[in-house]
Structure formats: structure tokens, C-alpha cells
Amino acid sequence: MKKSFIIILMGVMSFLPSWAQEESKGFFKKHPFVNMTEFSLLFGRGKFENFYSFYRGYYPQPYEPTYQVKNHLNLSVQTFNGFYLNPKTAFGLTVGVDSYGSTILMPFSAGVRRTLLQKKQGGSILLGSLDAGYSTNWLNEDNTGFHTKGGISINPAIGYKLPMRNGSSWLINFGYRFQRADYTQERGDDYYWYESNEVRKYKRVVIRFGIEF
Template identity: 35%
Template sequence: MKNSVYTFLLCILSISAFGQSDSLLQAGRFVNITEFGVAFGRAPAYQYYPVYYDYIVWPGPYPYPGASLEKKNVQNWTISSFNGFRLKPKTLLGLTVGLDNYTQDLMLPLSLGLRQTLLQKQKSEGASLFASADLGYGFSLAKVKDDEYADKKGGWMLNPGIGIRLPMKNGAAIVFTAGYKRQASRVKYDYPEEYQLARQDKATRHRFVLRAGFAF
């Protein structure tokens, strides 16, 4: 898992270096927005998901479908990198890649991203208010411990938000964003046929995300 994080950070630094030239408002220009932040939400206090059985032939110490699980407040780190082109002076379209650390998982979301300027203090170089939207799929990078038959799968991801862009003299900008993130995932257990057991755990995470970073 650590190697995945290091590789991702190296890729982000390379992309950022590529985008550090000319004015951010030059039409058709490549733009990179890299942010680091914290995701706030609620998660089960115990190390399992709500369980949905296909069938089972013996009772087990698992919650039944729809069971009420005790939850706790959690804070997890998140990284996001938007890479796109300016279609219009106030519109950016591109791809967003990220890395999200959850209580029981490490997700790599890949999505289509949109950044739209809503308000701008001056015509070109002033502070601006913008909306962001990312829609895509999150891939799980983690493994289930102590269960060789378990395989973690990803799921659809949605991340709308709103942010402030504060330009700097060198053409880059400081960016602050706040948003909502929805990430689905599941764990599939492929037990041998003699076990007569098929199991799939599903989870949908809802997070309030605060990020800060730079636009190049």
C-alpha cells in the first residue's frame, strides 16, 4: 500500500512540473490542480461491512441485512489531481485522479472532471469562485486481511464541490475547496463450492471533504 502512495505522489509531482508555464487563463492550455485534504464522515465502529448473503448453511457472528451497526466519527486523508484543458476562459474539462484513505480501504478514483468559474473579482487576474464536479469509478488498492477468498472491488464515485482560487504573481494559484464525496465499494468472497457459501459485503461512504492545493 505504501508503494502505491509513493508512486502516486511521484506522478502528481511530474504532472505539476509539466504545467508550470504561461498564464492560467490562456485558452486551450493544459492545467493541473493538485490538492491535499481531509475527509470527514461516519464509519462502522467494527471492522466489517453490512453483510448481504446469497445463501449460508450455518449461522455465523455476522450482522443480518439491514442490521443497525454502531458508528463512529472518522477523518481520513485524501489527495486529488485534476488534469485538463481550458475549453473556454471560465471552463476546464479533463480527468481527475486521486487517492483516498478510508478506515478499511485505500481507493484510487479515476473520473471525468469539470471546473467552472462562477464569479471573478477582475477580468483576468483576480480571485475567483468556482464549482467543481467529478464523476467516475474508484478502484480498491487494499486487501482483506486473514481471508484468502476475499477480493475487494471498487464502485462509482461522485464528488461535487465549490472552491476559491487565489492567483499568485508567477501565474500559478492557491486553491481551497469544500465538497461532498460519495464512494461505493464491495467485497466479494469466492469460497470453494464445498463451503456452500456465497457472500458479498457492500458499503457506500459519504464524506465532507476539505482540500487545499495549487493550480499550475
């Protein structure tokens, strides 16, 4: 009985790899893997709000919010990796690196890519995309007394996919990016100590250039 069980188990184990290989081939044939890597230019005019949460010392006093408005050009790179759920829709994970002046944020987002219009087979495609997630501060280095925290990141876009003969495609997209970040600064000495907090909501027009593999 024990020998029979071992023989059956060995037979099942020998069958599983070939079955899994066939299943994976069938899955990837039905749902092809896709990678879209893009470089972005981020244009915007930011209004930063500074406010002090509290002040402790011998002479406590409140601080009024202050504002600063500037034009900005920032850089970003991102890669979307996923699978085609059907010939027109791909779903996956988008990972990026965004530079906002001295701040580096790394957004992780759920992403979707959808063919909106294609007049002929093999021709250019009108492509819609949406990425939504949360940014981390993993790549950011803060000065002494400063603490940076990422936040919600949303990036809808629309553009064109231009197929090439080798199966890849050039990508150009125009969109909007919203990114929240929180900044904390701590200062003090033997006589006083205070903490200031700043909330920045980066709102940028985005132009993305890249390639799909």
C-alpha cells in the same frame, strides 16, 4: 512520374511537422493546459450493512443483516489534468487515491472546473467543480478470503482559487464525496462453506487544499 511523386511526398512530409507544431502552438494558446493537485480530508459517519448472500453446508441457516455506525476521518489525494475550453471552464481527467481505513481505492473521473464569480481581473475566484467516475482496487491489498471491488464515485465542490504572481494559484474547496465499494468474504472447511457480501456507501464531507499550475 515516380520521381515527381516522391518529390511531392517528401515535400508534404517536410511540411507536416512545422504545420503540426504551429497547430499545437495555436491549440495550447487558445486552450491552455491546467493541472490542479489537491490533498483532502474526508469527514463522515458511516453506516455499513452486512448481509450474507447464501450458506451451504450440513445445517443451512439464514443470516440477518447487521449494521455498524462509526465516525471517520479519511485522507485523499487527487490530480486534475485538462484544458481550458474557454477562459472560465476547464475539462479533463481526475485521478486520485482514497484511503478508507484498510481499503485503498483509486478513482478515475471526468472532471470540470468552472469560474462562478470573479470581481476583478487577477483577483480571487469563486470556483465550482464536479468529478464523476469509477474507482478501481488496483492499489488495494486484500487479506486471504477477502475481495474488494470499487464502484461509482461522485465529488461536487465549491471553493476559492487565489492567484499568485507567478501564474499559479492556491486552491481551497469544500464539497461532498460519494463512493461505493463492494466487499466479499469467503470462509469454509471440509464441512461447510459460505460467502458474505458487504456494500459500503461512503458519504463524506470534503475539505481540499492544493495548487493550480
